[in-house]
Amino acid sequence: MEDTQENPLEFNSRIDLKNLQEATERIKTELGKVIVGQHDMLEMLIISILSNGHSLIEGVPGVAKTLTAKLLAKTMSVDFSRIQFTPDLMPSDILGTSIFNVKTNEFEFKKGPVFSNIILIDEINRAPAKTQAALFEVMEERQVTMDGIKYEMKPPFLVFATQNPVEQEGTYALPEAQLDRFLFKINVPYPSLEEEIRILENEHNRMDRLVLENISPILNAQEIAEYQDTIKQIIIESNLLKYIAAIVDNTRSNSNLYLGASPRASLAIMNASKALAAINGRDFVTPDDIKKIAPSVLRHRIMLTPEREMEGITADKVVQQIIETIEIPR
Numbered sequence: 001m002e003d004t005q006e007n008p009l010e011f012n013s014r015i016d017l018k019n020l021q022e023a024t025e026r027i028k029t030e031l032g033k034v035i036v037g038q039h040d041m042l043e044m045l046i047i048s049i050l051s052n053g054h055s056l057i058e059g060v061p062g063v064a065k066t067l068t069a070k071l072l073a074k075t076m077s078v079d080f081s082r083i084q085f086t087p088d089l090m091p092s093d094i095l096g097t098s099i100f101n102v103k104t105n106e107f108e109f110k111k112g113p114v115f116s117n118i119i120l121i122d123e124i125n126r127a128p129a130k131t132q133a134a135l136f137e138v139m140e141e142r143q144v145t146m147d148g149i150k151y152e153m154k155p156p157f158l159v160f161a162t163q164n165p166v167e168q169e170g171t172y173a174l175p176e177a178q179l180d181r182f183l184f185k186i187n188v189p190y191p192s193l194e195e196e197i198r199i200l201e202n203e204h205n206r207m208d209r210l211v212l213e214n215i216s217p218i219l220n221a222q223e224i225a226e227y228q229d230t231i232k233q234i235i236i237e238s239n240l241l242k243y244i245a246a247i248v249d250n251t252r253s254n255s256n257l258y259l260g261a262s263p264r265a266s267l268a269i270m271n272a273s274k275a276l277a278a279i280n281g282r283d284f285v286t287p288d289d290i291k292k293i294a295p296s297v298l299r300h301r302i303m304l305t306p307e308r309e310m311e312g313i314t315a316d317k318v319v320q321q322i323i324e325t326i327e328i329p330r
Contacts, residue, residue, distance in 0.1 A: 015234070015283040020050075020227050024279045026218045027075045033214045035068055036202065037195040043279075044186045044296055045072055045160070049224065050231050050275040053183025053268065054139055054159040056124070056174075056300060061164060063188045066122050069160040073118040074215040076224065078156060081116035085127035087170070091134035095144050109146055114138055117156050117221065124161040125171040132178055135159070139181040156224045176259065176303070183268050185300035187316075234274035236285040239329040243287060244269045247294055250322045251302050257318060259303035268297045287328045295319045 024046055031042055041057065045068070048055040057065045073080040083094060096112035113119070114135075124132065138144050142153040161182070164171055179185070191199060219227075244266050252260030273289040280289075299315040308318070 015230065017230070017278050017281055017283060020230055020278055021281055023218055023223070023227070027072070030075050030215050030218060031068065031071050034071055034202075035064055036198045037191050038064065038068065038188065041068060041186050041188055042072075043276075044184050045069070046279065047272050047275040047293075048160075048183050049076075049156070049158060050227055050278065051183060051268075051271040052156065052158070052228050053271070054161070054181060055184045055186055056179070056182040057160065057162045057186045057188060058165060059162075059188030060190070063190060065162040065188055066120065069120045069162065071215050072160070073120065075218045076118065076156075077217040077220040078117035078224070080118045080120070081113040082120045082122060083113050084122045085124050085131065087126060087128060089127045089131045091131055094131065094134050095138070095146065098147055107147070109149070109151070111151070114144065115151070115153065117154065117158070119157075119159045121159060121161040123163060123171075125163040125174055128172055129175060132172070132174060136178060136181070139178075154221075156221060156228075176301075179300045180262055180264055182300060183272060184296040186296060187299070231271070231275050231278055234277055234283055234285060236270060236274060237329075240273075240285055240287065240290065241270065243326065243329050244273075244290060246326045247290070247322055248298075250326065251298065251319075254318065254322065256305060256308045256313065256321075257302050258305045259301075261298050261301040265297055265301050269293055272297060291323055294323060 027046060028042055035042065045055055045057075049072075057069065059065050070080075070082070083089075092112065094112050094114050096110050096115070098107040099110050100106075101108045121135075138153065138157075139159055142155075142157045144151045144153070159182075163174070248261050248263075248266045248269070251257055251265075254260065269290060270285075272293045273285045276289045276293055277283070277285045295316050298319045302315055302318065304313060304315060304318065
């Protein structure tokens, strides 16, 4: 407190972010042992953990979407569950089902793989709408209701879902209501030529050693909860809240868009911006934090008009235009 009084401009003294920053860097270092490049994806996934939000990871097959999510889960000493979505997967295969116990003459609920801490759903858009809808309640309310009984999920509860672009063969587009439950949609590009050369070199030098063996746990459930609480304390001024609201409101009246973002998007930008500020050692949000976070929060929540889609305009381009249109608070 003395430092704050002597130098009111010393913002970092208000909240101790040292341990959070160190943990973040250690996670990046651990994943860097295996994953080459993809820095934006790693940063966004770490932010989603700190913000207690789910992430949708999209990219063509083979760009390490699933591997990154598995390795990230390995850096946390919590339960991990992987669910491969297929066209014949049923809701009971995810949530669980009631089985009749002959000994007790009663039905017993057998929990499905969704009862874990970190859930990796591989190729989420391979399953039909009925199975995708099974995730609605558990993703939003972190509970499952079966036969009138609520089963609470133990924190942390985070869903990392991968999907191939919708143009790929045999995929089902996710409904808007489910997309809105994801904090981020992270687009994973192809690696650069230099990164691809490093990938080949790393694989050659690994000599068939399992990549998961190289990853050490960094965080436990209690530490994750503590850091998530720390994020809530990050300061965001009222003019920046108005800035976020203006960006989201613009999506609802934008002539390029058929569907705008919901208030859940505003909350997502605010919470994720706080997490970005924290991992950068700041206890306050800046307009740059918001500008960096906004595309990942909005790209899956807005829908282009058919005319703009035919012109080849992307959701990211519209979001960028909106950000450039809104006056930055000073």
